[in-house]
Amino acid sequence: MRDLPAPLPTTVVRRNAPAPPSRPADVDWNTSNKFLNGPFAPWHEETESFDLPVIGKLPDDLAGALFRVANNPRFEPLDTDRYHWWEGDGGVAGTYIRDGKASFRMKWVNTDSMKVEVEAGEALYSGFVNGSGKARRDLPQGAPPAKSVANTNVGLFADHLLVYFEGGLPHSMHPESLDTQGTYDFGGAVDILCTAHYKIDTATGNMLFYAAVGPSLTWYEADPTGTVVDTFSFDMGCPAMVHDYIVSEHLAIFLISPNQFRLDRIMEGRPGVLWDETAVPGGSRFAVLDRRTHEVTWYDTGLMLAPTHFFNAHETPTGIVVDLHVIARLGNPADDSDEPLDSHSWFPPAMAWRFVLDSATKTTTQQMHSGIAGEFPKINDAWLGKKNRFGYFTTTRNLSPLTMTDGLARHDFSTGQTIVLEGPDGLTSPSEPVFVQRRGATEENDGYLLTIWWNPATGLSELLVHEASAFVREPLARIKLPVRVPFAFHGSWAEAEVLDAAVAAQSA
Template sequence: MTETIRPPSTSSNRYLRDNFAPVREELTATDLPVIGRLPDHLDGRYLRIGPNPLDDPGDQHHWFLGEGMVHGVRLRDGRAEWYRNRWVRSAAVADALGEPHRGTPGERDFAANTNVLEHHGRTLALIEAGSPPYELTHELDTVGPCDFDGTLPSSFGQPGYAAHPHRDPHTGELHALSYSWTRGNRVTYSVLGNDGRIRRSVDVEVHGSPMMHDFALTENHVVILDLPVTFDIATATADVPRVVRPAVRGVLNRVIGRNPLPEPVIARIARGGGAASLPYRWNPDYPARIGIMARDDDSASVRWFEIPPCYVFHTLNAYDDGDSVVVDVVRHSRMFATVLNGPDEGPAVLTRFTLDLRTGRAHETGIDQRSQEFPRHDERFTGQRHRYGWAIGFDDGVPGDTVLRHDLETGSTQSRRLGAGLEASEFCFVPNPDGTQEGDGVVMGYVHDRAEGRSQLRLLDAATLEDVAAVQLPGRVPAGFHGNWAPEGTDLADV
């Protein structure tokens, strides 16, 4: 089946136009055309997710709030066996499509749209800020909400899970940092074991109620980003009736950044809202800092390091270096200060923070000043000293056609332009099965061809950024968020 190519949207919202515009068909295609040669050892699925509004959300729509749609390609024996795209069937999506609910949706129910990965034989669609993950079948149909065999509380007042877990390459366990405005000034560090159950959970007190999209992991520490994008009461209550709005805001002022209210009270407040915009804003009065907590200790071990105001969506990697912790991130100077429907507040650059555990001071070093996002590394080196990283170049706040390869040892960056009229998405690294050297493998991700109105799965040699293969897809994969390689017969696919 091939998607009907529709004319571009005329919405004034850039996140509803061009390749941000949602697709309306769910497709299944088999025996996909391939340009070049797919490596014979690739046996698995490339999965990626992103927002894809089911209905017209209006020009005030925030990009992060669209219902999630997963796009997947199955590779085996040098062939591209299938492509599928499917909405995540939350209760609201199932209702809109006239279908029965999948599983048992709870109070915090949303069609996860931020990350998709494989763990303990489960394909999981993830989102942050309190909503639970959704489990999918191998063919990307929705099974239902996942509570990790009853070990993940996901009602109001609970942390839910995270969009950005990181896998320990030695143990295979997933480490995560979860947040929700309903919990006041507490975030939760958790470890998801290889049995699919959360085996460790630690509450950490932060300064207020920040948005924490990502964190970092070293062999000995958890790296916590407490930065000045925080829950905004005025935005969250914009749709509350004017007559009760002062009372609701007064209640929220007593919970945000302090101790949480009782769960039933929070639930009533949250259900009475319904703001169309993301309720997080740049907060110039909020201190920017990075916390370091020993992985096997409690929250009393956290040490905080002040840094200049900035925001970080994504870390590249982190590692312990004697008496310091080194954290590489993509640094935004601010976020959601003037542009309120998506992340477009100027260039984001690759930056290193070195946190000196002896002096308690942080040192900031610029690595690459090109605007970029979606940094990835060789996940076999998560938490260890890394040499290489890959990212996507951005032009005027949107993904461009450039793939970047950073050599952090030499301080050099290689840039590959994919071609005029092409738009790249996040590329993830997939190692060669017999390779042991860092960066020995391919990077892969979806690339949109604006002229054709369709996309392809593009594979590049990770060392040279030269073409390896391209899988031609039957339709368009809109600009989205995170993708991962899910190999068959193993749980070693990382995030």
């Protein structure tokens, strides 16, 4: 067998720096659109920086990389007033930490549709959330018919850094250089798209994911080499927008809601994300797939609501307990759907709820966890599918015209207590928290929370490292990033050993 090269020191050794940017990092497209200003404002520069300034001290045992997506439009949208946050070009920001030091890279995901727009020097594709508003540009011959935004989630799997979105296949990037390597189709087993919200089975290391196309949902399981080992499809009854889901030990759990994704309207240049209660006339329903038998069981809620993101789920002798954030509506109203709404009408605050699914009656009971509005719930992923005590999320307490998130929260499911931290020194707009378990830890809450915050005074971002157990306002460390990472959706942590193995495999 061929010997692999030694793992590369991915965080402290300077590589060949890219050429200086030919356009400024900050742009002003003369619009009041919230999603093109403040923490959402694009950053037009691919960046590489080493030995970043750190306030405080990075933990000695924190070694690896935090990968985050960045919704970062490369060209001025065709209609800046109708542009929506979900439509930004995909970028990846990688913060590499080792030996108390940090380095940083941020690059666009160079999709086929981005290559076409770069060649043209302007945006060619219209938006899918609020519709085009203006006539779309004529696409060159051979150009992809729809834009691949690759902007929703990113993580290492099978030695590839994969960037996901719900409209197509994930893209592979080199985990160190962040160079785009093309789409990833799991050895040809996935042909259209896959969800951005994959889960990793803690027992096997397998990736658990799905594809929702129209009314059909297809389940997949891939082993750590990227080989698909299981697949199954079932009918949701409507073209539900299924952005996230959760797994328990043996089950995969989906909430089918009035939130609909209408490709037919998008192709007409009309808003394609609708709130249509006629699609689920009896209310939102949980579809529970037994991963062993492929049996699907439905649980009625009798409520018109949609999930945003899930904390966790676990099985009991009488059913299933599911913790998630739910929202009263999401999208344009089906009966008046062609005009864009303000951000808080389109996406009102979400709340954390617990649903208990009764296996005998096939119904649910539910209660709110706390009265603190929030989003981007996360747990210690080692507790995925098992009964856990702690959940973490960003708060959305204020309906700000500038930002979306305004604090970091830790919820204790056993006591009902929620603690909220404000950002130090005016920092705000924290990203989804990522939990990193302390090396050698056995307790669920023994680890670090990593979040990226926006500094309104500088216009730049900072990565904050909080201790999860102490959970106090002052973080252990603040890494001063050289850019603003445009506010985006999701990300993940890769331990140094996993990262080094992936880099070595790419070099073999």
